[in-house]
């Protein structure tokens with residue numbers, strides 16, 4: 031993705047998941063030490079107890095968990111807890127530092143129960159207003175209000191129809207992270223429903239892979255410098271998109287969201303004519319014409335590139351500064367076709 035989400039947006043709103051996790055830990059630990067388990071709502075951590083006291087469904091599901099857990103051995107209960115811990119170490123899973131645990135058959139009944147618990151937790155995120163607060167924190171953090179996974183889908187304002195809340199790690203597979211905001215990311219509908227779909231970010235053809243952490247610190251940069259702006263067969267450049275840093279995490283992002291293909295077909299090619307025409311207009315505003323020297327034109331291109339960088343467009347035009355940078359790069363390198371392309375677009379001033 032192109033921009034990371036603030037860690038605080040997940041941290042500060044994650045109390046539903048934390049309450050459920052602490053209640054489950056308490057049940058397991060008390061069963062293991064043969065200590066009485068407190069009644070509802072004392073099973074919840076005091077700090078958020080009041081907010082969930084009246085929620086009967088989660089109360090019933092946790093009672094159900096207790097009924098199943100009491101029939102398990104201490105070892106089986108600990109395995110279930112370990113599974114919850116590993117599935118919720120989202121940063122570690124994405125970075126390839128934590129191995130996802132396989133569910134052993136003997137744990138199936140308790141995992142089926144946990145799935146219902148955490149799905150109810152996810153539902154409670156909406157009911158308790160946590161999702162609204164989480165989305166607002168993320169929306170407010172974005173300098174440009176677009177989907178950071180593709181860069182161009184617009185994000186609606188917080189009180190409007192919310193963007194999709196994607197379970198970054200699939201909720202059907204990583205069931206106990208279904209209500210954890212570190213695994214929940216606002217995402218444009220196209221990215222979510224047409225590209226990511228049910229792809230598992232951690233595996234491709236059963237081979238483990240790393241993926242970008244939306245709440246982490248690594249994001250992707252796009253460069254078009256390696257693009258050849260003139261192809262003789264077509265009037266569109268043969269786009270060459272470089273993604274940096276070139277690491278497994280950004281490669282997974284590119285693959286899962288079809289980034290290169292979408293940028294070429296949807297963002298770059300349809301906007302190319304507009305960039306050329308804007309470039310020509312800008313240079314003319316600087317009083318440049320065909321009599322101007324290459325050095326003067328280059329300076330104009332540099333000014334336009336800086337202007338575009340400082341005033342980036344939103345939506346489908348968001349890579350225009352990169353396209354201008356690519357033209358400037360080839361003009362500066364003396365690519366004769368690019369020099370001609372830029373110069374031919376300048377007005378011919380007749381000698382007096």
Ligand SMILES: [Zn+2]
Nearest residue numbers: 177180218221
């Ligand atoms: Zn998107």
